[in-house]
Amino acid sequence: MGRVDLRLMTRSADLPRTRADDALKALSRSANKGRLWFAVAALLAARKGATRRGALRGVAAIGIASATANLVGKNLFPRRRPAAELLPEHRRLTKRPTSSSFPSGHSASAVAFTTAVAMEHPGAAIALAPVAAAVAYSRMHTGVHWPTDIAAGAAIGVGAAYATRHWWPRTHEGPAHVTESVRLAALEDGDGLLVLVNPHSGVSGADPTEEIKVSWPRATIVYPEPGRDLVEQLSEELTRSPGDIKAVGVAGGDGTVAAVATVAAEYQLPLVLIPAGTLNHFARDVGVESTAESVESVATGTGVEIDLGYVEISGTEGDTHRWFVNTASLGGYPEMVRLRERLEARKWPKWPAGAIALIRTLRRAQPIRLELNGKPHLVWMLFVGNGSYAPKGFAPTSRPELDTGLLDVRYLRADLPYSRARFVIGTLTRTLGTSHVYRQHDLRALRVRLLDGYRRIATDGEVGPLGQEFGFSAKPDALAIYRAHHDA
Structure with missing residues (x-):
């Protein structure tokens, strides 16, 4: 192993001087203590969704990789760093680290972060992979690590990324599986549709009423009455107009959706979901991500049947x-x-x-x-x-x-x-x-x-x-x- 390391270091040292030398030195320093990856994580976290999850998983992976490489690996496997004389002076770092050479903590963090991001957003990881590879190689290019140090650090990084799944498993993406597709009544312009709108649902409290009126101009829209049970209110509406209501809809958070869904089940009416809550767990499970999807399915009469829980x-x-x-x-x-x-x-x-x-x-x-x-x-x-x-x-x-x-x-x-x-x-x-x-x-x-x-x-x-x-x-x-x- 020592002979392989020396041979690869010699080949790297024989590379001609270019502008990349200064760039690799700067890149290597930027990754000290994970600063580069924390900055990238902040950028990724600015956007909600898979990129934010990737950033959070990446930071967690860095913590595991850094502890494994620096607190465990370097203490268990003390190793001298490459002699400064092996490389031209212009490529050497001004301040050389004094800890054990094995394994490379920079490589562990770079690979851990990129692998963890790939678990949530492969596209972002593809963009990060060349940077991570450059950080890992820069440690050999600047003469502070042997190639096998870098390989061991990379292996630790991959393991750390997968270790995050022990505490934070990947969740099912996309709609839940439903076997039974059914034909439902196609409601032209929302004719026969009763929609309950909770205008205070959602992060910003935006009222979806106007969008619903444009989408279904013939639908009947009602709002929760203060201090009254939603199930009781909707049941009264349905009793007042028997036969006229062919479907019930709901625009609100999970609590509102659950109440309206129970009424739909009780009266054996199909349900129309308009995602307007903060989290919309049920709508995401069903596979309804937007009002436009509901408008299309109501117009064509396509739907699914799902199970419900029941308690006496x-x-x-x-x-x-x-x-x-x-x-x-x-x-x-x-x-x-x-x-x-x-x-x-x-x-x-x-x-x-x-x-x-x-x-x-x-x-x-x-x-x-x-x-x-x-x-x-x-x-x-x-x-x-x-x-x-x-x-x-x-x-x-x-x-x-x-x-x-x-x-x-x-x-x-x-x-x-x-x-x-x-x-x-x-x-x-x-x-x-x-x-x-x-x-x-x-x-x-x-x-x-x-x-x-x-x-x-x-x-x-x-x-x-x-x-x-x-x-x-x-x-x-x-x-x-x-x-x-x-x-x-």
């Missing part, structure tokens, strides 16, 4: 039921979701936002004694998802499929010592799959009976009625949604 509730307020499009829960889970989404709205990545929300919620949680399908349990919180969510930790963020016919049941045990602390450690290290305090099951139905009184259930983040017994089930093809055909 027995309690002090009599027997009732509720639909849910996303999640239902007992305990502190709704509070955790709301806190996580507030952090996400402030540009926090999903995983750190979920971890912070989880820790804060668990500090205030009270244990719940209950039976799950007849078996007694003591839990901190219970989560029931409509469909199988990913990832399988306690901060689910996406659904690869919307027609599995399954419920995603997750709970945190409270009958084991230090269960909350063990759960947090398992979440942070992503080892929940082997933890005794966390359980996850995909079920078609779940029966829950509380053993210590009554509690309110939350569906899609909204607090519901008091109950003591809850019967959860998945209802296949319960909701039709207008959506354009997507290629498989």
